[in-house]
Amino acid sequence: MGRAVMVGRGPTGAAGGLVLSVLLILTTEGCRAQKGDGCGPSVLGPSSGTLSSLGYPRTYPNNTVCEWEISVPRGKRIHFRFASLDIEDSDCQVNYLRLYNGIGPERSEIVKYCGLGLKVKELIESTGNQVTVQFMSGTHHTGHGFYLSYSTTEHADLITCLDKGSDFPQAEFSKYCPAGCLTSTEEISGTVPNGYREVSPQSRGMHVGVPLCLLHHVSR
Numbered sequence: 001m002g003r004a005v006m007v008g009r010g011p012t013g014a015a016g017g018l019v020l021s022v023l024l025i026l027t028t029e030g031c032r033a034q035k036g037d038g039c040g041p042s043v044l045g046p047s048s049g050t051l052s053s054l055g056y057p058r059t060y061p062n063n064t065v066c067e068w069e070i071s072v073p074r075g076k077r078i079h080f081r082f083a084s085l086d087i088e089d090s091d092c093q094v095n096y097l098r099l100y101n102g103i104g105p106e107r108s109e110i111v112k113y114c115g116l117g118l119k120v121k122e123l124i125e126s127t128g129n130q131v132t133v134q135f136m137s138g139t140h141h142t143g144h145g146f147y148l149s150y151s152t153t154e155h156a157d158l159i160t161c162l163d164k165g166s167d168f169p170q171a172e173f174s175k176y177c178p179a180g181c182l183t184s185t186e187e188i189s190g191t192v193p194n195g196y197r198e199v200s201p202q203s204r205g206m207h208v209g210v211p212l213c214l215l216h217h218v219s220r
């Protein structure tokens with residue numbers, strides 16, 4: 001399904017160049033579809049991706065906004081899985097994450113979240129092939145912000161970049177990793193056909209507090 005996406009630093013020059021150009025394509029795509037001063041590292045792939053608040057997992061700045069406009073092929077729908085949702089606010093007036101069906105003035109709200117340490121286990125689904133994700137921050141002191149993944153709804157087994165192999169009891173399993181697990185240090189992800197592999201978790205993922213997509217993706 002879909003195209004293979006690989007993001008990150010390669011070990012060799014040639015591979016590194018390839019990886020870098022893919023990263024640039026992804027970044028350019030992302031730029032067109034995200035706006036505001038509160039956007040964290042995000043990968044907006046054509047059928048899956050990952051979004052985060054600025055500075056994640058550190059707290060996001062005061063008084064920022066970001067809007068991501070996500071489009072998947074016509075006829076498909078989008079769903080979202082939350083890895084982290086930690087937004088300091090009691091009334092959802094100035095600090096919140098909001099999802100809308102559609103893009104532009106016709107969009108309509110699906111859901112709005114605020115609160116520290118929220119656990120959203122279920123997938124949040126759109127009714128159509130476009131979604132706007134809006135993150136607003138006012139004055140606050142704490143909260144990691146958010147980190148989420150999306151894909152088209154045929155991937156019911158979508159996981160987030162924070163899931164690890166040890167989160168699943170089976171020895172072998174098939175899970176759908178989102179395209180790109182870009183973190184604040186621009187770490188790697190993997191390829192859809194070959195799976196996501198652990199890349200030195202001691203030296204990378206862990207010190208920034210954002211583990212990579214560590215799963216072995218077993219092809220079906």
Ligand SMILES: *[C@@H]1O[C@H](CO)[C@@H](O)[C@H](O)[C@H]1NC(C)=O
Pocket residue numbers: 059060061062139140141142
């Ligand atoms: C937001 O502003 C308040 C008041 O000026 C300040 O105390 C707080 O540290 C700021 N929060 C962040 C995340 O910078």
